[in-house]
Amino acid sequence: MSELRETTYLEAIRDAMAEEMRRDDRVFILGEDIGVYGGAFKITEGFLQEFGADRVIDTPISEAAIVGAAIGAAHMGLRPIAEMQFIDFIAPAFDMIVNFAAKSRYRTGIGAGLVIRGPCGGGSRSGPFHSQNVESYFVNVAGLKMVAPATARDAKGLLTAAIRDPDPVLYFEHKYLYRRVKEMLPIEEEIVVPLGVARTHRAGSDLTIVTYGGMLYKTAEAAELIAGEDGAEVEVIDLRSLRPLDTDAIVASVRKTGRLLIVHEASEFGGFAGEITAQVSEHAFEWLDAPIRRVAALNTPVPYAAALEDYYLPQVDDIAAAARWLLAY
Amino acid sequence: MSELRETTYLEAIRDAMAEEMRRDDRVFILGEDIGVYGGAFKITEGFLQEFGADRVIDTPISEAAIVGAAIGAAHMGLRPIAEMQFIDFIAPAFDMIVNFAAKSRYRTGIGAGLVIRGPCGGGSRSGPFHSQNVESYFVNVAGLKMVAPATARDAKGLLTAAIRDPDPVLYFEHKYLYRRVKEMLPIEEEIVVPLGVARTHRAGSDLTIVTYGGMLYKTAEAAELIAGEDGAEVEVIDLRSLRPLDTDAIVASVRKTGRLLIVHEASEFGGFAGEITAQVSEHAFEWLDAPIRRVAALNTPVPYAAALEDYYLPQVDDIAAAARWLLAY
Amino acid sequence: MLLTRGLEERLEILLKQGHLVGSIYRSLGQEATAVGSAFALGAGDWLAPSIRDMGALLVRGLDVRDVLRQYTARGTSLCAGKDNTNHFTVPELGLLGPISPLGTQLCVLNGVALAFQQRRQSCVCMTYQGEGASRTSASHEGFALAAALGLPIVVWLEHNRWAFGTPSSRESAVGDWLDAAAMYGVPAQSVDGNDVVAVYAAARTAVDRARTGGGMTILVAETYRMLGHAQHDAQKYVLEAELEQWRARDPIDRCVAVLSHMGASGAELDGIRRTVAAELDQAVDEVLAEPPPLADDARTRVYASANLDAAVPWTRGPVPGYGGIAPHVRLRT
Amino acid sequence: MLLTRGLEERLEILLKQGHLVGSIYRSLGQEATAVGSAFALGAGDWLAPSIRDMGALLVRGLDVRDVLRQYTARGTSLCAGKDNTNHFTVPELGLLGPISPLGTQLCVLNGVALAFQQRRQSCVCMTYQGEGASRTSASHEGFALAAALGLPIVVWLEHNRWAFGTPSSRESAVGDWLDAAAMYGVPAQSVDGNDVVAVYAAARTAVDRARTGGGMTILVAETYRMLGHAQHDAQKYVLEAELEQWRARDPIDRCVAVLSHMGASGAELDGIRRTVAAELDQAVDEVLAEPPPLADDARTRVYASANLDAAVPWTRGPVPGYGGIAPHVRLRT
């Protein structure tokens, strides 16, 4: 077994990119301030020195052009990683993603194997434009894949898999976890987490909670609370991939527990919980002993002030209350 | 009672705009080729002559700038209607819509009462970029309203309401219906259909089908088929508004029939049916006698060839098969 | 140019006959820009034509049958019937097709050029854009990035006076489109877009510059769109006098004049015309005999893995039921 | 300019003291551009400052307390604690704030100018944009539309040599930013952005042109960003010699020199400094005493109608249950 090192979520992202760039010279990264400056969050610190300006490309402030160039380079067999300085700034590249990247293989037979990654999520008092969760913008777009790691291991393993994937992958990294989440990971050993496979974070037989990304930790905390105080065992499923979605894992768990709660950080209305509800409704209706419920953010933009943002975001108490409601149902 | 005239869906849209422009000089329209040319579908034919170049503004090909200007004009108290030549081209304006228009009131207290409208939908062999249904891009974005009329009366009434509404409204007009759908409508009489209120297109007690936009007609046809052949009565609810969503109407119907089918023309995965399923799951779980099911398009882009597009789109037979499955459940 | 014009005329006939639906964006009057410029590229170079550059596709070696197949939505078409109009992406021919949202293609071609640059290949990219499209967001970002990175790319701005149904002078305040280049800090040149030889010469210079590390060049083709935007546009808004003026500058007539001047005989030219017509006749017959795609193919090729093909709708299985998992297994227990 | 600089220094202190989170984008060294230009506007005109134009906000009459309230997320702030940094939209002062995605603000200001144009009001709009932002898609569309429609608008391109942590020369091939204007076919002029009088003069000319129907002008302010992008950026990538050079051109020092030359005494100037400091001290004390917003206000003002306020999460009601409709009414019947 190889040596272990404490690795933050942020370092896991950096390591995945650096290791893939060392292994495969087709991998390169492009984005704003990633070279000379080393990235807004210093994720690509030292990359320019190690890999050179050909593979660590500082671009103009132009997200559409960044994604576009990644698509073209992917057509040529390269493996581009396009960084959005904040995932909120994926919006100007929306057209390139949903119309060019997503539809490329279907229309032409030529794929666009690229990764678009960037910091998402709230909790860090960053206001309406640096806190968003954007998965729902893309959830109805066939041709895209989407992942949202919650642990350092998954951050590394999913990014490695995404870089190698022949299809366009949106990789949502939660900035609140960057330096808060740490894990012992093997040094220089390849970790690959396949896209489309959920992970059972905590086993249980009384209630299934499906979540992903930043909400994993609050969910796990609520599950422990309930185990301690109520003696009920909550199964926590960390989706990791949103598309492809591991419907089998969700359905199997719900068929076991008979109860489902879905937790996500994006606003409730039109959020990803809807698709999960529809899938479970179709695949496990007869096993349901209670309504499928969801805990998600308010149906508003993300507010700035601490009191407002805390109110806006789902909290451990919300998850625990919902879980208890379902358990008592 | 005022005189009636046969009015196509397209004419209803034109009439709504022209009448509002006559009534209220704050209303104006901007977009590509809407002035000199009269619009790609000739909806604004004659507008330049009647209302002048100040209120019928030919813009450069720049959807972001069009929406941006509409926001600024709305801030100043005007009531802009921004036309997207095809609704597919709303993608380059995505950032302006979700980040500027939608969040404006929340952030600043100043609203952006504007309408963005354009032809959506398939069935006319227009290929992957002139056939899309784009509602899911926006469904998780608080601050927006969205409507999708199916009848000529609703096309007129919803557009009038949208123009008068103080919030940003996305108005999806189905191009397949433009000249195929006709109705007798009063001449020069104001029709206002409030946003957020669904319409029971057909009453029934055995099964609820919720749909909107282009799929209303196929759904209604399937309902008639089943009434004739199976003797079961299907209730067809035409949502008209997607946001605000008339959850009460849906829930009331499902509580009555115990069975729900959702039909939409966009791809299934991540489509609007998810949100409806989640709402019904929350509000009417105990009334459900069968799983909530959905009929929607394939999880692919919209293909061009007739055989492919027909396969891609939900058809009357699909709706009838699903309905029968639910009725038999 | 004769082939281009002939092919587009066949497409119009096929449309009238009901063999194809949708739009044809004719390049009538602009053939010289597409054809002359494409000849300046070599093997390994990439070309990204807009919808009005049929000629460039043909010069790069696209088979007229492939064009016909795509327009008539044959199952044998390069895109398997899934896309339409002039969207041809053919890596073997170095062709990158557009998608409909204008301006985006340049951004993607940048990535191709970037690959050349990274691999130290001395290959070049060329693309085209209407003056209307130059106002789009994507176009601007594409230009700016190509300029900033010094990519080996040549961009034609086709100033054909129109954008759909609106004169481009109404949609912009630009006087001389050559100025547009200044914003990006790259060399630029104006060319008579209806003169195939002048087009070639300018393209050649720009291509050579890009090939030798000189970065992007912007070339402005001064030309005119002689027909409506597409078939459904009768172009009623155009002054006949203006058309007349430009008809006198027809690129084929001018080329014929030059060739005659250089000694080509009428018989030789007629021979070429006949060859082209025969080729087109045969191609049309051949393609029309080919089958449409199979409906079920609508499900495939969304992702690289066939496991991720779209499922057959549950309503279309022999017995309705969800993918092997019958929801009613535990029915009312 | 003194007020701007003083206010930004207070914000830095407040940040260090933990009274505010998030970023402060200092305008150190660039105050003259914002201040001088804003003075060229009159009542009824609108101004849309970027994040580095604090001075323009103050000139237009924004209360320093409102700035402090927003940064420290008071419930009393103009945005009710919902937005941050220099995003101030205040119709009564003719202020349109930016949102974070760069370039978008110009597009929206166009709409304000359009309203003036439609109503035949002789009012004018002015806005600012970094050279980095000028590469964005929205910026381009905004310029192009304003030019095409001849809108009464003045746009400052603040060429401060940097875009976040990257020299702008690395992000573009533009030599002279004045050239950027050519693309849109409108008049343009370069200005010493650190000379408040020169800025005012150029702004005045452009504003007058816009007011009298002459359309858009682009003004390039040659200046320098003397600090990092935001607080978290220590600007390690900047050469000290370059900073030294620009420090010698500090806009306040230069303005003081001019005033002294015109006869202002040291005592007078010190008096102004003291007044500014006192005003700021008082404002800080006042604002810090004000309360944060109430959590529940997070739900409001998404739509015009309070009926559409976000619901209280069902998990937070006294008895969990969905908005009056108890799902278990028919429980296991």
Ligand SMILES: Cc1ncc(C[n+]2csc(CCOP(=O)(O)OP(=O)(O)O)c2C)c(N)n1
């Ligand atoms: C983003 C976007 N908006 C609108 C359209 C619709 N549209 C297709 S072609 C066209 C006019 C193009 O004019 P120009 O770029 O000058 O090219 P030309 O047709 O003159 O060759 C328009 C508006 C589009 N394809 N993409």
Ligand SMILES: Cc1ncc(C[n+]2csc(CCOP(=O)(O)OP(=O)(O)O)c2C)c(N)n1
């Ligand atoms: C669309 C978009 N992409 C990225 C960012 C992140 N960002 C904020 S400021 C900035 C640099 C801006 O540079 P410039 O426009 O020159 O303004 P300056 O800071 O120099 O005043 C970047 C990249 C953003 N705000 N918007």
Ligand SMILES: [Mg+2]
């Ligand atoms: Mg044109």
Ligand SMILES: [Mg+2]
């Ligand atoms: Mg700058």
